[in-house]
Amino acid sequence: MTGTIFNIQRFSLFDGPGVRTVVFFKGCPLRCIWCHNPEGLEKKPQIMFDPTRCIGCGECSCICSNGHLIQDGMHGYNRAVCEGCGKCADGCPTGSLSLAGKEMTVDEIMNEVMRDESLYRESGGGITLSGGEPLYQGDFAVALLRAAREKGINTCIETSGYASKEVIANVAKYTDYFYYDYKATGDEEHRRLCGVPSTVILNNLSLLDSLDANVTLRCPIVPGQNQTDEHITGIAKTAGEHSSVKAIHLEPFHRLGKTKAEKLGITELFDTEVPQKDIMLSYCETIEKISGKSCIIS
Amino acid sequence: MNNYKSTEEKLIFTDRIKNTYEEVLTRVKGNRDREGTETSPVDTNGKNPFVETFILRKNEPYVTTLAHAIVHSWMITPKLIFKNEAIVGITRPDYAVKEHFSWGILNAEHAQDHPDEFGLSQEEANELTRRMEPLGGHHIGKKGIEIFGERGFDRTWGDGLFTAGGYQGHTVPNYYTLLDNGLDGMMEKIDKYAAINAQDDETQNTYEAYRIIIRGMSAWLEAYADEALRLASGESDETQKKYYTDIADNCAFVAHKKPVTLYQAVQLVWTLSLWDWVDCIGRTDQYLLPYYEYSMKNGDVVSPEESITSLILKTWENGVHNITIAGVKPVDGSDASNDLTYLILQTIRTIHDTHPRVSVRIHKETPDCIMELITKIWSEGMSDPTVVSDENVIPALMRIGVPIEDARDYTMLGCQEIEIPGKSNFGCEDGSFNVAAVFEYALYAGKSPKYDFILGGEAAPAAKYLTEYESFDELYDTFAKLLSYYTEHFITLCNLGQEIRGANHAKLVKGIFTDGCLEKGIPHDCGGPIYNYGVIETAGISAVSDSLVAIKKLVFEEKKISKETLAAAMAANFEGYEKERQMLLNMAPKFGNDNDEADEMAVKVLNLFWDEIAKYKSVRGDVFTGACSLLEEGIRYGWSTSALPDGRFKGEPLGNSMGPRPGADKSGVSAMLRSVAKLPLEKGVGGTTLNVVLTQRLLSTPELRKNVAATVKDYLMNGGQMAQITTANLEDLLDAKVHPERHGNLIVRIGGFSIQFVQLNETSQDEIISRYSA
Structure with missing residues (x-):
């Protein structure tokens, strides 16, 4: 079995606890209009x-x-x-x-990942699956997480949660931390912004509650798109309602995806302003108040 | 502050120290060129006490005359006592520096050129010069010319092959011996060993010179005591008057007796550090600890915190190169950190400047709060402290024969060299060698591309042009043979450099305070100390290994570039060959990315050179060892090195000390550290510097700092030897090039030096920017 991987990035300090190696899976079922990893959208190289x-x-x-x-x-x-x-x-x-995009086996990836093994032990770090959408290659993601677990390193996954129940349940067996996207409030709104409805995603979040998973909700804030009071309340409520959610990270829109999109020949580029820091801080406050959980800007 | 370990709280100086701090700040600001050692606040008026002494004592033995000259130079230096300061003694008159480095006594040549200024005839001036400098640079030059011919010897320096005879400056004296004995006690020791070794005039003269020095140190302290009393008598402010009388008592006490309190101890330590022009004061948190504990328990005229901060302020003003703290205890290898470790860290944190440089020794059991405090200090924009691995250095020292207890007591000094304090004369350094220059000879039939003859002529091993090699192995073997040949001659010249120091009784003061010299009756540079290893600084490793990998892969294995094309491309400095240069840059792996093929080549090349130098012994007695702590040499050697097969243009820097070629590491900090840790750093007992530039964002929260600490510790515990971290934002570095006036506080590392980024030239600035890691 192989997976399609478009990058393996070592010494990553912002994708889970400790020092981590992030494995980027190629291919994503969502089409978020602000996508900042456009090379992760299509599955083929x-x-x-x-x-x-x-x-x-x-x-x-x-x-x-x-x-x-x-x-x-x-x-x-x-x-x-x-x-x-x-x-x-x-x-x-x-x-x-x-x-x-490169076809790689679990062993090939793990050989690269385990180069920093002693560093994971020293820092409490490990592997993070990202993308694209790692669960779009669900079986491969499970196999990779299991291999990492066998090596005794910490495992994280960054996912939109858009996958089958079976995949979610299997992944949860080998995953220490979920970074789980919450991008829009309401099924229609989610469909408008991300191309797919949110019901599946929220159901899967409930499934993670029942599996006692450790979830951090990741919420991109995009001015003109989802930067609404209603959505902020939606984040807070969702976080509050789901026992698996331990913390919320707000991710202000940034333009780093632009260069990559240009290299892929994508000409119609989404752009908007970057949200102001003080407004973001006030969202954090609101969300913490309603949800009772920690909320930071990441 | 209540807890010196705190990362949140900062050390608030007491009023007295705060005042001292502000006065030092004014003086330091007025004196930008600390690297030029022009820090003495006194004008020496061109008077040369060495010349005066050698004229006055023209019939006395050389070594005692030299001792008198040293004492005279200190005695005529004004006894300046600044308001508020607690410990006294100013440095560094120019002549003391020159004597220390034994660059020939300052201005002996001046007397030769201008005998009338000294009331001498030309003949007398010539004789004076000869007497002041028994052996000069000609000692190396004569032999160099014999080996390489006049034109060739010239080129060894001019074309960046090597610099033999080096610098040989830093060693740390035995502060335990000083503090345990006091100056009178040192005199007794001298007398004792003079009697034991009463065998010839030369030895007896040396002991007499030592007596002259000790008497001079006592007299100098007494003169300071007198000056303090004089100032006290004219002082109306009661607080300042008390400061003066305390200073007078303190100096008068340690002028003879061994110290009891911490205040006394730091005054004596500072005195020796000046007289020795030691510039590195060793494991300060260790030898001062008993005195700190005594004063904490019994009280002191100056509080223990004030005594320590006073000493650190002195080292700041005087540009001290290295204070070493933490690590393990010599006796049992247990953790040696203590209150002073943290207090010293907090003091440099508050000073926030390029000096004094501090090295923290890290071992497996180093308390986490040390790394927490260090990463916090880095996050605030300082490039100190340097971290050094006990797990690498101690076994490395034992490998060359240092017993475990002494190995555990190692200290950092100079620009990140390593030695056993008070027991050794490591060359530091005996010379520096550019491996890339030899690699050029291997590609150009034994010649440099810049001139048409072979250094050493027919005696040098035969080499071919790149186009003529049949295989990679043939090229590599030729390179190895050439390296062996030039190393042999280089070492010969390095040893002549040592002979100069020996004959000149360089660093005379050190002999008294370095174990072995008194006991054996042998001077510091003649093998007196217990350990006498030689140290060779190494340049060009990553450039050569990356070049070898590129040739092996692209020319011989994949045949993507023909030998002829590569030779033509290099000869043209890649002009018209950009495609080939890009192939060399991008299609062959580079050292610094945790790529086994590239890293193994670097290991092979470094082993080749360091095993080669280890075949030779220093004339002082022990083997030569490697080092790589290049300051501007990495850049200077780069200037004279032509285009290389790693895609490097002619003249570009060769590399930053032990790190990868600038810009070649593209796989993240952990991969780069792992590459470096694969190198045989245990053979680099002279010290191997690695500079890492991180963004401030990576250190912006306690959680992130923990990760950076873990990364650095992982490196140090798994083969790494030392790391110097510079934090900066790329935007800051780029902006600092355009608006230097806005970025005076931007401190970066180059070689073993911390320096203001804006003081660097453009090449150095670009070099730092290129190794910037997000």
Whole structure:
């Protein structure tokens, strides 16, 4: 069994306790309009092209004349015909072409992850599954978490919660901490902003309650989209109602996804302002008051 | 403050110390160039006490004349006592510095050039110079020319192959011996061993020189006592008057007797630290502890906290290079940290400057609150303290024959070198060597790409041009042979450098306070101390290993670049060969990413060089060991090194001490640390610096600081030797280049030095920015 992985990032301090290695799964069933990891959306491997690093050497056009054309030192890349084989990226001297998405086995990933084993022990850290949506490759996610658990390291998963009950239940067996998204209040609103209804997600959260999981609710706050009093109250209520939820992290909108989207040839880019810090702090206060649980800006 | 361990609370200086602090701050601000050692607040008026003494005592033995000159230089330095200060003694007259480093006595040459200023004939001036400097740089030069020819020897420096004869400055004297005996007690020791070793004039003269020094130190302290009394008699303010009389009593007491209280102890420690121009005061929290405990229990004229902070303020003003704290106890290896450990940390935290530099020794059982306090201090923007691994250094010292109890007592000194305090003369350093220059010879038929002849001529091992090698192994073997050849000659010249120091009785004061010298009757630089290892600073390791990996993979294995193309690309400094340069940069793994192929090559190259130097003994008696704590040498050697197959342009820096090539580490801090920890750092007993730049955000909460502490500790416990952390925001660094005036407080590390970022030149600034990790 293999999974499609687009990045393995070591020395991550913001994705769970201690020092962690984050494994990014490719592919996501949601289509959040503000998505900041666009290379995680499609499951199939994709070529990312960074024109600023390109020196126009033409190596790629020798490898794949369908996809690449160098004319007057300018690089034309035809994404429409690209099958994502990655040969051009292998041959690109500068790294301006790279392949997001690689088939990897559990062992291959764990070999990389366990390089920092002593550091996990020293810091209480471990592995974090992220994406994309790791549960979109549910069986592989379970297999990876189980392997990590066997090695005795801490396990975390960052998920939208949009998956089958079985997957959630299986994942919960091997997961120490869930970072669980709560992005919109109300089924229709969730469908509008993320492309899928929220019922499944909330049901799965209830399932995690019954499994005694440890959940941190992660809530992106996007001005003009979900930055409403109603949604803030929705976060607080949901957090309060679910026993598995131990804390809430608010994530103000940021623009870091922009560069990556450009490299993927995504031209219609979502943009809005970054929420003000004092308003975010007041949300934290409100949420803590209603839910009785800790709420911070992450 | 109630709890010196606190990360939240800060040390609030007492009124007296606060006043002292502010006065020091004014003086320090007026004196920017502390690295230039121009910190003496007195003008020496161009008068040279060494020249004066050697003229006056022209028929006396060299060594006693030198001792008189040292004493004379201290006695004519004004006895300045600043208001509020508790311990006294100013430094560093220029001439004391020069004597310390034995760069030849300052201005002996001046007398030669301007005999009339000294009332001498030219002949007398020539004779004076010869007498003041029994052996000069020509001692190395003569041999160097013999080996490499005049043109060749010139090139060894000019083209960045090596610098032999080095610096040989820092060692830490035995403060226990000083404090246990007092100055009168030291005199008794000298007399005792002079009698035992009564065998020849030279030895007896040396002991007599030691007596002159000790008498001088006593007289200097008495002169300070007199000055304090004089000031007291004219002082109307009762508090300040009391300060003066306390100083007078204190100086008069330790002028002869051994200290009882902490106040007395710190005055005596400071006195020796000046006289020795020691600049590194060793394990301060250890040797001062009994006195601290005594004064805590019995009271003291100056409070224990004030005594400690006074000493640290002195080290601040005088740009002291290294104070070492924490670690294990020599006797049983248990944790040695104590109140003083935390008090010293809190004091430097409050001072928040580039000096004094502090090293904290970390071992398996180091209390967590030490790392908590250290990471807190880093988070506040300081690049001190440096952390050092007992788990690496102690076995490393034992590997070269140091018994366990002495190994456990090691101290950091200078720009992160290692030694056994009061017992050793580690070269520190005997020379520095650029491995990348030899690698160039291997690629250019034994020549440098900059000139058309072979250093050493036919005696040098034969080499080919890159295009002529049949295999990677053939290239590597040639490189190894060349390295062996140049190392041998380099070590010969380093040893001549040591002979100069020996003959010149360099660092005469140290002989009295270094175990072995008195007992054996042998000077400090002639093998007197118990341990006499040599230390070689090493440059160019990552550049060479990354280059070797690139050639192996892209040229010989995958044949993506032909030998001819690579040779042409390097010769053109990659102009017109950007594609090939990009391939070299991106298609071959680089050291610093926890990539086994790249890291194993670095291990291989470092072993090759450090095993090579370990074949030789220092003339002082023990083997040579490696070190890598490069200051501007990493950059200077870079200037003279041509384009290399790792994609590096001609002239770019060669690397930051033991770390990866600037910008080559792209897999995160933990991967970089793991790469470095794979290196045979246990052979780098001279000290291997690693600089890490982190964002302040990574240290912004207690939870994050715990993670950074865990990362650093994991590195130190698993093969790492030391780490220096610089915290900064990338925006700050970039902005500081444009608006230096706004970023005076931005302190970064380069080599073993903490320095204001805005004082660096652009190359150094860019080098730091390139190793910035988010």
